[in-house]
Amino acid sequence: MDAHTLPALRPAPFPRRGTRPGRAEIHFHILPGVDDGPRDLDESIHLACLACLDGTVTVVATPHVRGDFVADVADLPDRVREVREALTEEGIELQVLLGAELGHDMVGLLDGAELELLAQGPPGARWLLLETPFTGIDWEFTAAARELREHGFSCVLAHPERAVGVLDDGCAAFAAEIAEGSVAQINAGSLDGRHGIDARRAGFALIERSPCVISSDAHGRRRVPSLSAGLRSAIAQGVRHDVAHRMVDDGPRALLRDGLKLPRAARAA
Ligand SMILES: [Fe+2]
Numbered sequence: 308m309d310a311h312t313l314p315a316l317r318p319a320p321f322p323r324r325g326t327r328p329g330r331a332e333i334h335f336h337i338l339p340g341v342d343d344g345p346r347d348l349d350e351s352i353h354l355a356c357l358a359c360l361d362g363t364v365t366v367v368a369t370p371h372v373r374g375d376f377v378a379d380v381a382d383l384p385d386r387v388r389e390v391r392e393a394l395t396e397e398g399i400e401l402q403v404l405l406g407a408e409l410g411h412d413m414v415g416l417l418d419g420a421e422l423e424l425l426a427q428g429p430p431g432a433r434w435l436l437l438e439t440p441f442t443g444i445d446w447e448f449t450a451a452a453r454e455l456r457e458h459g460f461s462c463v464l465a466h467p468e469r470a471v472g473v474l475d476d477g478c479a480a481f482a483a484e485i486a487e488g489s490v491a492q493i494n495a496g497s498l499d500g501r502h503g504i505d506a507r508r509a510g511f512a513l514i515e516r517s518p519c520v521i522s523s524d525a526h527g528r529r530r531v532p533s534l535s536a537g538l539r540s541a542i543a544q545g546v547r548h549d550v551a552h553r554m555v556d557d558g559p560r561a562l563l564r565d566g567l568k569l570p571r572a573a574r575a576a
Pocket of ligand 1: 334335336408524
């Protein structure tokens with residue numbers, strides 16, 4: 308697979324919405340019929356409309372790439388093009404980039420070109436969204452993250468607050484990943500309790516502990532774009548306004564524009 312066939316999927320500069328630049332969603336299931344996200348194209352278009360109303364101008368399409376959903380990534384560029392064409396036809400101004408929510412079980416099964424196809428950020432600062440297992444951060448997950456770094460990719464950890472035991476031992480497993488240069492992506496729905504009290508508590512604890520970004524992890528009508536709600540939840544819980552805006556607005560944009568560099572030790576290895 309030749310990743311260089313996708314120059315049009317690189318992010319464009321962020322247009323402004325009102326007084327602020329438009330938002331970016333880095334974790335968003337918008338491709339129809341490939342995973343547990345939207346069931347059909349109409350539902351994808353509905354999600355896109357709601358994202359626009361939430362101030363978003365760019366979403367990264369992040370289908371589950373793991374054994375039980377998308378195991379073959381070769382047709383994902385066509386699926387993204389299908390959504391982009393439908394949005395253009397409907398007059399919806401939303402940029403859709405190709406990405407993935409990568410299951411750690413798939414890391415050893417994809418080659419470098421396939422990983423590159425799913426990564427974000429400019430050359431030299433490429434990163435992948437790695438799904439944190441709900442069962443907890445275990446040695447297999449840690450090994451997969453290390454393998455990605457050996458391939459030259461940094462990791463953005465998808466919803467670590469939803470992992471069982473993430474706060475155990477002073478967040479030791481989570482902290483070890485952050486020390487390796489990973490960034491945490493917290494679900495907006497965790498902050499208002501939609502994922503349960505444990506995820507809410509863990510979400511705010513992780514936000515205190517390390518720089519995070521927030522995404523909707525939208526899945527269709529049952530979980531819709533919610534960056535504004537996430538911002539309100541964070542501020543209502545006492546997170547400083549500038550920190551909350553960095554998590555919702557500046558942080559995700561910076562990840563797409565500037566990428567995420569590996570720590571010096573990992574680059575030298
Ligand atoms: Fe997801």
